[in-house]
Amino acid sequence: MKRVYNFSAGPSMLPLEVLEKAQAELLCYGDCGMSVMEMSHRTPEFEAILNDAEAALRKLLDVPQNYKILFLQGGASTQFASVPLNLLSEHKCADYIVSGQFSKKAYLEAKKYGDIAIAASSAGATPTFSTVPETKRSDFRPDADYVHMCFNNTIYGTKFHYIPDTGNIPLVADMSSCIISEPIDVSKFALIYAGAQKNVAPAGLTLVIVREDLVGNARPDTPAMLDYKEMVENNSMYNTPPCFAIYMAKLVFEWILSIGGLEEMKRRNEKKASLLYDYLDNQSYYTAPVDKKCRSMMNVVFVTGDAELDKKFAKEASAAGLKNLKGHRSVGGMRASIYNAMPYEGVEALVAFMKKFASENPKLDA
Amino acid sequence: MKRVYNFSAGPSMLPLEVLEKAQAELLCYGDCGMSVMEMSHRTPEFEAILNDAEAALRKLLDVPQNYKILFLQGGASTQFASVPLNLLSEHKCADYIVSGQFSKKAYLEAKKYGDIAIAASSAGATPTFSTVPETKRSDFRPDADYVHMCFNNTIYGTKFHYIPDTGNIPLVADMSSCIISEPIDVSKFALIYAGAQKNVAPAGLTLVIVREDLVGNARPDTPAMLDYKEMVENNSMYNTPPCFAIYMAKLVFEWILSIGGLEEMKRRNEKKASLLYDYLDNQSYYTAPVDKKCRSMMNVVFVTGDAELDKKFAKEASAAGLKNLKGHRSVGGMRASIYNAMPYEGVEALVAFMKKFASENPKLDA
Numbered sequence: 001m002k003r004v005y006n007f008s009a010g011p012s013m014l015p016l017e018v019l020e021k022a023q024a025e026l027l028c029y030g031d032c033g034m035s036v037m038e039m040s041h042r043t044p045e046f047e048a049i050l051n052d053a054e055a056a057l058r059k060l061l062d063v064p065q066n067y068k069i070l071f072l073q074g075g076a077s078t079q080f081a082s083v084p085l086n087l088l089s090e091h092k093c094a095d096y097i098v099s100g101q102f103s104k105k106a107y108l109e110a111k112k113y114g115d116i117a118i119a120a121s122s123a124g125a126t127p128t129f130s131t132v133p134e135t136k137r138s139d140f141r142p143d144a145d146y147v148h149m150c151f152n153n154t155i156y157g158t159k160f161h162y163i164p165d166t167g168n169i170p171l172v173a174d175m176s177s178c179i180i181s182e183p184i185d186v187s188k189f190a191l192i193y194a195g196a197q198k199n200v201a202p203a204g205l206t207l208v209i210v211r212e213d214l215v216g217n218a219r220p221d222t223p224a225m226l227d228y229k230e231m232v233e234n235n236s237m238y239n240t241p242p243c244f245a246i247y248m249a250k251l252v253f254e255w256i257l258s259i260g261g262l263e264e265m266k267r268r269n270e271k272k273a274s275l276l277y278d279y280l281d282n283q284s285y286y287t288a289p290v291d292k293k294c295r296s297m298m299n300v301v302f303v304t305g306d307a308e309l310d311k312k313f314a315k316e317a318s319a320a321g322l323k324n325l326k327g328h329r330s331v332g333g334m335r336a337s338i339y340n341a342m343p344y345e346g347v348e349a350l351v352a353f354m355k356k357f358a359s360e361n362p363k364l365d366a
Numbered sequence: 367m368k369r370v371y372n373f374s375a376g377p378s379m380l381p382l383e384v385l386e387k388a389q390a391e392l393l394c395y396g397d398c399g400m401s402v403m404e405m406s407h408r409t410p411e412f413e414a415i416l417n418d419a420e421a422a423l424r425k426l427l428d429v430p431q432n433y434k435i436l437f438l439q440g441g442a443s444t445q446f447a448s449v450p451l452n453l454l455s456e457h458k459c460a461d462y463i464v465s466g467q468f469s470k471k472a473y474l475e476a477k478k479y480g481d482i483a484i485a486a487s488s489a490g491a492t493p494t495f496s497t498v499p500e501t502k503r504s505d506f507r508p509d510a511d512y513v514h515m516c517f518n519n520t521i522y523g524t525k526f527h528y529i530p531d532t533g534n535i536p537l538v539a540d541m542s543s544c545i546i547s548e549p550i551d552v553s554k555f556a557l558i559y560a561g562a563q564k565n566v567a568p569a570g571l572t573l574v575i576v577r578e579d580l581v582g583n584a585r586p587d588t589p590a591m592l593d594y595k596e597m598v599e600n601n602s603m604y605n606t607p608p609c610f611a612i613y614m615a616k617l618v619f620e621w622i623l624s625i626g627g628l629e630e631m632k633r634r635n636e637k638k639a640s641l642l643y644d645y646l647d648n649q650s651y652y653t654a655p656v657d658k659k660c661r662s663m664m665n666v667v668f669v670t671g672d673a674e675l676d677k678k679f680a681k682e683a684s685a686a687g688l689k690n691l692k693g694h695r696s697v698g699g700m701r702a703s704i705y706n707a708m709p710y711e712g713v714e715a716l717v718a719f720m721k722k723f724a725s726e727n728p729k730l731d732a
Contacts, residue, residue: 003393008404011405012404019393028369032370040690073444074591202403204611239443240561242608324409
């Protein structure tokens with residue numbers, strides 16, 4: 001069976017080498033006579049998998065020793081509640097930067113728990129959220145418990161081109177759609193979280209990287225499973241963790257280390273994104289609506305300007321083995337998600353298809 | 367590589383046929399050119415998987431039409447909070463039957479949210495929790511919002527031999543370690559939940575079967591991901607669900623349907639449990655400490671009466687390919703978890719080993 005190029009925004013492609021290794025080990029991991037899926041999380045074999053996964057991620061991102069790494073369930077949407085439940089102090093005040101639908105959802109969820117304000121928003125851009133807000137330190141309330149942002153906006157294809165200066169206020173970032181796509185300076189953030197289903201592993205795993213001093217201050221009525229302290233004290237095993245997804249994450253981390261770590265990953269991702277953006281910038285059939293300075297390296301949005309043509313494009317691309325190129329329903333057009341596991345050849349095939357489609361489908365007003 | 371008999375309490379064995387099918391499809395599901403792990407949850411292919419999983423479970427358990435089936439994350443431990451957050455009314459009162467460590471944990475978590483009482487407990491049994499409490503309707507407060515129980519107690523090897531009569535009070539049951547092991551009358555319960563990692567699928571999936579009238583009454587500050595209404599309205603896809611675990615659950619459900627449904631599953635499980643309990647009842651080397659009328663069909667606890675011998679047993683059994691027979695650290699001795707996927711031959715091999723071990727290791731005081 002021929003594998004396709006899958007441009008889905010998430011869940012999304014996994015490295016073929018990783019899938020092949022998982023397949024080979026699916027009935028029997030090492031010499032232990034069982035699948036990772038069947039393995040008690042209390043065995044030395046699984047504890048080694050968990051510890052190896054953590055060590056590999058710590059190495060990849062150069063995570064400082066005063067940060068804990070957690071392997072949780074529930075996705076970023078659960079963190080939308082966990083963050084205020086754990087980080088809001090008694091006076092309960094936090095500021096949100098709204099740069100897309102997910103940061104807006106995070107803001108609305110946090111409002112259940114305290115005095116939450118929008119410090120900056122790019123909702124008013126044309127088209128909406130086609131850029132990220134510029135912020136300065138004075139945009140944030142000095143007594144805010146934290147500032148929340150979403151670093152890469154999957155739906156709109158934008159990414160922060162800068163790290164907001166929040167002074168002493170802890171900065172919290174949802175990095176679901178950009179984590180481990182390039183090096184980041186973890187120490188600039190107080191907490192980073194990410195759903196795994198884009199760059200890390202199959203859906204069902206959430207990474208949390210949290211500075212130690214932020215752990216242990218949850219509201220008393222915080223569900224135990226959402227309390228970072230419980231998760232830290234139990235090394236992510238307060239209950240049975242999503243073992244197989246953690247194993248897959250370990251394989252993905254080790255794959256990145258094997259090719260040269262995040263510097264090499266960034267080089268490959270930049271090369272893929274440049275191929276696509278350079279083509280977009282040098283023709284007039286398609287438009288890339290995103291502010292150039294904050295273009296996402298992971299999610300590339302483009303439109304023909306004609307909804308019917310967009311529809312035809314997605315349909316014919318799919319038939320040609322280029323899957324899931326339809327843009328998010330709130331944006332329309334096309335979106336090519338080119339995460340870590342998308343090979344360069346996939347983007348080459350996409351650009352070739354775009355050229356062919358443009359020549360075969362002249363616009364009526366052209 | 368030879369596969370072993372894995373008696374782990376969870377995660378635990380999966381049917382070999384299911385693992386083999388998952389392995390064959392791991393790089394390419396059907397003709398879609400990608401793994402289920404890479405598939406967007408918004409595609410028709412994944413929606414079919416989710417719908418098929420739900421339909422198969424509904425058929426297996428004969429779930430009435432006024433019950434919703436949810437595929438969630440976070441394990442039973444998350445439900446320990448979700449249940450009170452969703453089911454407690456304004457006067458906030460619920461009764462718990464405590465029959466083991468997990469029902470006690472559920473009780474302690476619920477106490478964060480209201481007036482929670484222990485209606486009955488078997489903690490005082492000798493050994494502790496070696497039986498389940500007998501209850502009658504008058505044990506429960508008439509104004510309780512619900513009564514909570516754990517139907518099968520994994521650690522202690524007990525199972526309720528009766529369904530508590532709670533009158534009009536909704537009965538909530540944690541069935542993590544016995545769901546789909548035999549037919550149950552779902553209509554006797556208001557809500558059933560179960561972590562998947564014993565009888566259903568790999569860890570990372572939680573089943574919730576909830577009567578419709580209990581949905582939509584969550585506290586305003588309930589995290590959206592713990593609010594049954596959000597999950598029902600979004601067909602378990604408020605955010606990206608644990609797609610691969612749902613796919614595995616579907617394969618397991620279909621495997622049970624293929625062998626004859628839960629009547630046949632029960633027959634096989636009874637046959638396995640009888641083999642082991644009959645042996646235990648007809649010798650004097652090992653003791654089964656559990657009250658006979660509430661013996662679990664899934665988790666069989668036994669001891670030699672000598673901690674050193676118990677340790678030797680688990681070690682030598684492991685070397686003989688009978689894995690994870692060590693009892694829970696709070697109970698000691700041995701525990702053989704013989705869930706749906708454990709073949710009869712595994713229990714035969716265990717009994718043969720028990721006989722051999724007894725003959726080779728005479729007790730000093732015998």
